[in-house]
Amino acid sequence: MSFPASTPELARGLKGVILDTTETSFIDGEAGKLLYCGYNIHDLAEHSTFEEVVYLLLYGHLPRLAELRELDMALRRSRSIPKEVVDVIRLVQAAHPMDVLRTAVSALAAFDPEAKDTSEEATIRKAIRLIAQVPTIVAAHHRIRSGLELVPPNPDLSHAANFLYMLHGREPNHEETRAIDVDFILHAEHGSNASAFAARVTASTGADLHAAIVSAIGTLKGPLHGGAAEAVMRMVLEIGEPERVDEYIHQMLAEGRRIMGMGHRVYKVEDPRARHMRERARTLGEKMGQPKWYRILERIVEVTAPLRDRGISLNVDFFAGAVYYLLDIPEDLFIPMFAIGRMPGWCAQVLEQMRNNVLIRPLLHYVGPMDLEYVPIEARG
Ligand SMILES: CC(C)(COP(=O)(O)OP(=O)(O)OC[C@H]1O[C@@H](n2cnc3c(N)ncnc32)[C@H](O)[C@@H]1OP(=O)(O)O)[C@@H](O)C(=O)NCCC(=O)NCCS
Numbered sequence: 001m002s003f004p005a006s007t008p009e010l011a012r013g014l015k016g017v018i019l020d021t022t023e024t025s026f027i028d029g030e031a032g033k034l035l036y037c038g039y040n041i042h043d044l045a046e047h048s049t050f051e052e053v054v055y056l057l058l059y060g061h062l063p064r065l066a067e068l069r070e071l072d073m074a075l076r077r078s079r080s081i082p083k084e085v086v087d088v089i090r091l092v093q094a095a096h097p098m099d100v101l102r103t104a105v106s107a108l109a110a111f112d113p114e115a116k117d118t119s120e121e122a123t124i125r126k127a128i129r130l131i132a133q134v135p136t137i138v139a140a141h142h143r144i145r146s147g148l149e150l151v152p153p154n155p156d157l158s159h160a161a162n163f164l165y166m167l168h169g170r171e172p173n174h175e176e177t178r179a180i181d182v183d184f185i186l187h188a189e190h191g192s193n194a195s196a197f198a199a200r201v202t203a204s205t206g207a208d209l210h211a212a213i214v215s216a217i218g219t220l221k222g223p224l225h226g227g228a229a230e231a232v233m234r235m236v237l238e239i240g241e242p243e244r245v246d247e248y249i250h251q252m253l254a255e256g257r258r259i260m261g262m263g264h265r266v267y268k269v270e271d272p273r274a275r276h277m278r279e280r281a282r283t284l285g286e287k288m289g290q291p292k293w294y295r296i297l298e299r300i301v302e303v304t305a306p307l308r309d310r311g312i313s314l315n316v317d318f319f320a321g322a323v324y325y326l327l328d329i330p331e332d333l334f335i336p337m338f339a340i341g342r343m344p345g346w347c348a349q350v351l352e353q354m355r356n357n358v359l360i361r362p363l364l365h366y367v368g369p370m371d372l373e374y375v376p377i378e379a380r381g
Helices: 043-049 050-059 064-079 083-091 095-108 120-145 159-168 174-187 194-205 208-220 228-239 244-255 274-287 292-303 305-309 317-326 333-356
Strands: 024-027 035-036
Touching: 035 043, 035 050, 035 292, 043 174, 043 274, 050 120, 050 159, 050 174, 050 333, 083 095, 083 120, 083 208, 095 120, 095 208, 095 333, 120 159, 120 208, 120 292, 120 333, 159 174, 159 228, 174 274, 174 305, 174 317, 194 208, 194 333, 208 333, 228 244, 228 292, 228 317, 228 333, 274 292, 274 317, 292 305, 292 317, 317 333
Parallel strands: none
Antiparallel strands: 024 035
């Protein structure tokens, strides 16, 4: 049996490989800096709205008032989903919400009048429709599986408030709305992460936006990407009391297990988005008379201090789970929450890929046997 000769230098996991140029986001992992189309994430989290960030990512510049109003109206008008897609959701309701979301977005393509049109204009119109429809799918699925009546979208509410309204059947207060609005802003875009990369790979073949978003949703599902917030909150609930943190975390580290919500492929210092979720988790916890979860999280931060010396710091998901939990969002909707927020980033990157397309097709180095003799099945013994 012969084997291929020399092993070329591999870029496993494509670590450190620069795929292309982008104008959507800038990340400095050493300095903990994140910009969307040139604007600092701290300014956007403090002063902007998700709708404004959608405009920024789709068009590359901040909107004037009339432009923002027009986009906002288009989003509000596009929220409902066809009855047939609701039927699909009913059929697959027992599946994980990310599987349901992936299936429903795929089904939406069959009803979108421009599904196959990959022109820039049609792709932007589809992006607006999809950004508006994804929260409706997530909320509709949760109500169907809970045996509750569907709550139709309310055009008087913002993107964030309307999502909470469709999920819980009651209008959220300002604090709750703002927490989710900021969460969506913080998740809106993040360079060549695995799901955006998957969307780009799909778009690079000439496939349409729905196909690219289905790829992205499938990729976001994994625990190393979108699943961390869910895992963090599961860990916090299992710990139960701040006094139990030290023993629990020391044991996890001794067993070589990863602390979810920490570490990042790009950030070697604290993820700049974490600070805003930390603040929301603290204030919401206090307002709702449940400060315990935040205290547990802060004690985990203290106990894991040695990880920081190895460049493993807090990421955006560390405090996000507590915010969702306090807002009564079920654990298995944490990744769909991420998907709702990431929609504009995925769409912006698909548009960018389409504008200057090249088929994304890396190579693999074969290490298996070569030139084996084919033996007929009846002679294989
Ligand atoms: C996000 C993540 C996959 C990035 O990892 P990466 O760049 O591929 O780095 P690696 O997986 O190669 O990890 C490098 C080292 O740091 C350690 N490490 C990374 N994240 C860690 C964590 N959260 N807790 C403990 N150790 C961690 C690894 O065990 C590895 O140690 P080793 O060199 O001794 O084997 C990783 O940090 C992780 O699994 N984090 C937890 C999941 C999470 O929060 N994901 C959300 C990201 S926004």
